Amino acid sequence: MNLNYDKASIEIPQSWRAKAPILFSAGLILLVIGMACSFLAPATGGDNTPALRYLTHSYLANFVYVFSFTLGALFFILVQFLTRAGWSTSIRRIAEILMTMIPYLAILFVPVLVMLFWGSSALYGWNASAKDMENSVVAAKATFFLTKEFFTIRTIAYFTFWILAGSWFFRLSRQQDESGDTELSMIRQKWAGPLIMIFALSISFAAFDWLMSIDADWYSTIFGVYLFSGSMMGFFAMMIVISMLLQNAGKVQKLITVEHFHDMGKFLFGFVMFWSYIAFSQLVLIWYANIPEETNWYRVRLEGNWELFSYGLIPVHFVIPFLFLMSRHIRRSRPLLLSGAIWVLFAHWYDMTFLVMPNAGSAEFFPMFGHFLGGIGMLCIFAAMFVQRASGVPLVAMRDPRLPEAMSYANPIL
Amino acid sequence: MSEQKPRKSAEKKMPKAFGWMAEYQDEHSLLAAARKVRDSGYTKTDAFTPFPVHGIDEALGIKPTVLPFIVLCAGFTGLGIALLMQWWMNGVDYKYIISGKPFGITPASIPVAFELTVLFSAFTTFFAMIALNKLPKFSNPIFTNPRFDRATNDRFFLYVEATDKYYNRDSVKELLGGTHPDSLDEVLEDTTPSTLPRPILLALLLIVVTGLIPAMIILNMRAGYSTAPRFHVFFDMDFQPKKKTQQPTTIFADGRIMRPQVKGTIARGQLEEQDAFYLGYDPSKMTMLEKSNSVMLVSAQTPSDGNAPVAATKTPDANQTTPAPTVATEAPKLPWIDKLPIEANEESMKLGKLKFETYCSACHGYAGNGDGLVHKRADSLAQGYWLPPTSMHIDRVRIQPVGQIFNTITKGQGKMASYATSLSPKERWSIVLYVRALQRSRDANIEDVPAEFISTLDEEPKSASPKTVSTK
Numbered sequence: 094m095n096l097n098y099d100k101a102s103i104e105i106p107q108s109w110r111a112k113a114p115i116l117f118s119a120g121l122i123l124l125v126i127g128m129a130c131s132f133l134a135p136a137t138g139g140d141n142t143p144a145l146r147y148l149t150h151s152y153l154a155n156f157v158y159v160f161s162f163t164l165g166a167l168f169f170i171l172v173q174f175l176t177r178a179g180w181s182t183s184i185r186r187i188a189e190i191l192m193t194m195i196p197y198l199a200i201l202f203v204p205v206l207v208m209l210f211w212g213s214s215a216l217y218g219w220n221a222s223a224k225d226m227e228n229s230v231v232a233a234k235a236t237f238f239l240t241k242e243f244f245t246i247r248t249i250a251y252f253t254f255w256i257l258a259g260s261w262f263f264r265l266s267r268q269q270d271e272s273g274d275t276e277l278s279m280i281r282q283k284w285a286g287p288l289i290m291i292f293a294l295s296i297s298f299a300a301f302d303w304l305m306s307i308d309a310d311w312y313s314t315i316f317g318v319y320l321f322s323g324s325m326m327g328f329f330a331m332m333i334v335i336s337m338l339l340q341n342a343g344k345v346q347k348l349i350t351v352e353h354f355h356d357m358g359k360f361l362f363g364f365v366m367f368w369s370y371i372a373f374s375q376l377v378l379i380w381y382a383n384i385p386e387e388t389n390w391y392r393v394r395l396e397g398n399w400e401l402f403s404y405g406l407i408p409v410h411f412v413i414p415f416l417f418l419m420s421r422h423i424r425r426s427r428p429l430l431l432s433g434a435i436w437v438l439f440a441h442w443y444d445m446t447f448l449v450m451p452n453a454g455s456a457e458f459f460p461m462f463g464h465f466l467g468g469i470g471m472l473c474i475f476a477a478m479f480v481q482r483a484s485g486v487p488l489v490a491m492r493d494p495r496l497p498e499a500m501s502y503a504n505p506i507l
Numbered sequence: 508m509s510e511q512k513p514r515k516s517a518e519k520k521m522p523k524a525f526g527w528m529a530e531y532q533d534e535h536s537l538l539a540a541a542r543k544v545r546d547s548g549y550t551k552t553d554a555f556t557p558f559p560v561h562g563i564d565e566a567l568g569i570k571p572t573v574l575p576f577i578v579l580c581a582g583f584t585g586l587g588i589a590l591l592m593q594w595w596m597n598g599v600d601y602k603y604i605i606s607g608k609p610f611g612i613t614p615a616s617i618p619v620a621f622e623l624t625v626l627f628s629a630f631t632t633f634f635a636m637i638a639l640n641k642l643p644k645f646s647n648p649i650f651t652n653p654r655f656d657r658a659t660n661d662r663f664f665l666y667v668e669a670t671d672k673y674y675n676r677d678s679v680k681e682l683l684g685g686t687h688p689d690s691l692d693e694v695l696e697d698t699t700p701s702t703l704p705r706p707i708l709l710a711l712l713l714i715v716v717t718g719l720i721p722a723m724i725i726l727n728m729r730a731g732y733s734t735a736p737r738f739h740v741f742f743d744m745d746f747q748p749k750k751k752t753q754q755p756t757t758i759f760a761d762g763r764i765m766r767p768q769v770k771g772t773i774a775r776g777q778l779e780e781q782d783a784f785y786l787g788y789d790p791s792k793m794t795m796l797e798k799s800n801s802v803m804l805v806s807a808q809t810p811s812d813g814n815a816p817v818a819a820t821k822t823p824d825a826n827q828t829t830p831a832p833t834v835a836t837e838a839p840k841l842p843w844i845d846k847l848p849i850e851a852n853e854e855s856m857k858l859g860k861l862k863f864e865t866y867c868s869a870c871h872g873y874a875g876n877g878d879g880l881v882h883k884r885a886d887s888l889a890q891g892y893w894l895p896p897t898s899m900h901i902d903r904v905r906i907q908p909v910g911q912i913f914n915t916i917t918k919g920q921g922k923m924a925s926y927a928t929s930l931s932p933k934e935r936w937s938i939v940l941y942v943r944a945l946q947r948s949r950d951a952n953i954e955d956v957p958a959e960f961i962s963t964l965d966e967e968p969k970s971a972s973p974k975t976v977s978t979k
Contacts, residue, residue, distance in 0.1 A: 373617060380614045383606065419579075421571075503561050 103491070105483040106342040117477035123470030127151065130463025134454070142215055143453075147460035149208060149216035150307070150453035154464065155471040156205075157303060158327075158445040160198050161320065162475070164296055165328020166191035167259050168321075171292060174262075174278070174285035179498035180356060183348040186490050187335055189266055190483045191328070192259040197478045199252045205303075206248065209241040217244075219309045230386070231309040239306055247302055251295045258288050266490055273492035296321050307452045311390040315375045320448075322371045326364035327441035333357050333434035335479070337427060339488065348489050348500065351425055355504050358424030361437060365418065368444075369411040394447065398456045406447050410440040442468050522696040525648040526551075526668040527679050528655070529688035534560045537663040540686035541566035544667060547682055551671035555655070555664040577635045578628050585627030589620040607884050651697045654690060666694065784848045785932050787910035787917065792842035843910030849936045859941030862934045866926060875899030875945045894922065899942055900949050912939045 131147040166188040173181050205216070214221035219235040226232040237243065262281055269277040297317025305316045313319075336349050336357075379387045394403040414437050423429045450456070450464060490496065531537045537554060544552055545568040554563055590612060597603070598611030608615070637643075649655050649666060658664050665688075667679050676693075683691050703711075739745045750756055750764040759766070768774075779785035849855055864873060872878040877898035885893045897904060897920075904912070916935045919925040926935065947955070956964070 373614075377614045377617065381606075381608075421575075 100487075102344055102346065103348070103488045104344070105480060105486075105488065106339070106344060109342070109480045110484055113477045113480040116473045116480070120470040120473030120475075120477060123466050123473060124152075124155075125470075127463035127465070127467030127470060130459045130466065133459035133463075134457050144460075145213065145215040146453045147450075147457075147463070149205075149213070150449050151460065151464040151467050153205060153216060153303065153307075154445045154449035155442075155467045156198075156201050157320075157449075158442050158468060159471045159475040160195075160201075161324035161441070161445075162328050162331045163191050163195050163198060164255070164321075165324040165326075165331075167195070167255060168289070168292060168296075168325065169328060169332075170262055171258075171285045171289045174281040175289060177282055177495075179495040180353070180502040182493045182495040182499035183345075183489055184332065184336060184353050184357070184499075185493075186266070186486070186488055187339075188328075188332060189263050189490075190479065190486060190488075191331070191335075193263045194475075194478050194482050195252070195255045195259050197482065198475075199256065201474075202248065202252075206241075206245055209244065217306060217309070219306060228310055234309055239309055244302060244306075247298065251299045254291060254295050258292070266493075267486070269493060270487060270491050273494075275494045278494060293317075293321075296324070304448055307449060308390055308393075310386055312387070313375050313379070313390075315371060319368075319371050319375060322364060322368040323441055323444050326361065326368050326437060329357050329361040329364060330434040330437035330441065333361065333430060334438065337431045337434075345488050350500070350502075351427070352503050353499075354427065354430055355421070355425050358418060358430050358433070361434065362415070362418040362424070365411065365414045365437065369415070372406075372410075394451045399451045402456055403447060403451075406443060409443050414440060522698045524669060524676070525694040525696065526666060526670075526674070527676075527683050528649060528652065528664055528666045528692050528694050529683040529686065530654060530657075530690045530692075531663040531665070531686075531688055534563075534663055536687065537665060538562060538566045540665050540683070540688070543686055544665065544682065548673050549667055549671050549679075551668035551674075553666045553668070555649075555658040555666065557659055557661060557663075560663075572639065574632065574635055574639060578632050581631035582624045582628040585623040585625070586620050588627075589623035590616065593619060604885070604888060607888075646697070648694050648696055651695055651699075652692050654692070662689070783844045783910070784936075787913035788841040788843050841910075841914075843908040843914070845908035845910065847909055847936060847940055849933060849940070851940055855933075855937045855940055856944065858934060859937030859939070859944075862930060863938050863941045866929060867938065870896040870923070871899065872896075875942065896923070899945055905946055905950075909936075909939050909943065912942060 128148045128151070131151065132144040134143045134147050169181075169188050170185065170192055172178075173185060208216065209220055212220070214225075217239070218226075219231050219239040220241055226235065231239075265277045265281055268274070300317040300320035304320065305311065305313065333354065336345070336354070339345050340349060376391065379391060393399065414433060417436070418424060418433050423433065446464065450461070453460070529540060531540065534556060537556065538560065541552070541554055541563065545566060550568065552567055554560070554567055556563070593616040594611050597616075602610050649664075654662070655664060665683070665686075667674070667683065669676075680691065680693075752765060754764050755762050756764040758764070773781065781790060783789045863875075867875075868879055870877070870879040870881045872882070875898065877896040879896065882893070882896050886895065899905075907915075913935055915923070916930070916938060917925060917927045930938070953961070
């Protein structure tokens, strides 16, 4: 089948490109204002650096929040090639653009490393000097695994893998735009399997290093899967939002049909459930075993003024999106699916806050407000990066041999 | 395109017509025809294809099924029943303390709630699907057409039923004829005789009759009796040239087939039954007791509850220094050893402290007062009905010889379980040593304090404590 497109209909809207610098500056300003809000935190309990702790925790949570979309995109691309999926070909390029944003976002992780080498233990308690550490378990971990040098080496390794795998797949996809060579699909199908295995390890260890080591005394072997499940959920919500915004701007109108939205909605629904399953699996074992070094992590979250917030995760992240996205009619309705996806984006931010912020201190108004502003700022920066990355790239893999299959795809009526 | 001639038999008897069935070569013609029929307003239609055809539901105008809503209701029912059941069972009807967890709905209830939700949904899906499809259905008039057999192979069929409210025999024929079918047949009633063929009937009868034979034999045997001896199929297995336990024999002089053990034999795994180190009492002294060995052994092998009332009847004259503990009570005493079989040094004391604090302190408390965490929690939950753990510092325990304390750890007592599987004999003896040290700490003389520490004491304690127990 010969597909001819109006070239303008598969490009990023011109108006978006004009807004990108504004978005970027606005994001930075919001981020800075958000950080400044941390300094309004009341100092409690002889702790003279609460602002630094709120600020660093907030930054990390918001960074992982937007970064997880790109990790989800990388996994999505790998799975599409692993399963030789046809339905997703017309939406795949948008995910590929998300995937190639990893090197840009990696720059945003540099402040965390700088902070480590500056010697601050405000975020990672294991970075304190050995004699300051009261907890002998953490002190033991901080002799080899949790040292700033090894931490940096591992972080660089994760980013290297993600960037190499993502940019290689993107390059092959772009080559196919020119040549239409089916061999380029075959190469990616062949390598998707091995890469997905490395990906599974990398995201698990990144979750252990970046998020779990904040409370280095605590451990949960399912934590990598926890971050993965939330990332995939956030990614599908992000895909739905981006696709809808592009279509509302008059782009990719006929390429992404209600069937694709329906399928992304199904994935979104599925990962909402998967996240709940994983999050509950983590909770119930720790709750039942009731071992002090494990329960402390939940104790911090379920006591004081974090308690209401943490219990709020159940309706925000499970009950509301689960019941809302359950119906096929909602998943096939554009405005309803869009509102569901936006809600899930918020739920994912809520989850990241739940994972990180309670370790910074009690939930005070100003730091939390600043954290929220920072989250919006990060999203603005993310959007600007997306526009920058999508510029000059067709929004659909035009000559992918599976594109006709994707466009004639239909969900059966149940 | 060519219309098949109606069969002769059908023409003669004029069987009932159920509708029209058109046959197509591929799914595209089927879809086109289905859309045409749908647009003409017919709703009682169906399509038969060898594989699932995308878009056929929409082409036939099939409305979405109500099944998901039925399943949703069933899922909520399952969820509700599961939560209600667990709330009732664990929160109201049978409150049972499990690891000090709260009663009623807890995070541990969620897996059961999840399972019941899935169970109810799955069964409802299955049975509601069967019911909505009006299954089971053993026959359908469309099967009378032999061409229909290819519906499972390489042909596509479209069926318009006569029960449709717009159905008109000639107009439907015309409509379907206009879609260029391979064949167009009227679906007729099956006129072949519905009675079973004679050979099949006979075979079925034969099977039923044959199946009754074993039942008849069993009934006959249960009702009657027989004097003939049992028939032995394998004679040499039923009658083997050997003796069984407890049987007499002529081979040995004493006439018994069972032989006693050679003197000094210790059976595998029974070495521990011979040594005070493993028992807490000296089995060789059993013979010197008044009561028979068997009574002593039974009392030693069962949890030592029986000793408690005897100890309680002891005179509460606490001021009197008790002599050797073994003679202090008139209990059915075993020959408990009152000397530790391990060396009382710093190493074993440390081991005993470690193990005591690991295994015993949860109930008995770190100081052995019987006020451990479990006791405190259970006491607050049971509100007076809880029997507290024994203090190490009451007279009954203080006068016990070390062997008896060892036996209590090994066998358990009352609510206390046996710790034989958790602690090796050496560890148990170390605990006994530590318990003795704890008791001594409440009952020490000034002479027991090392000389260099005497000056650090706040005031001079009373010269002699009323009770002393030898640690030995």
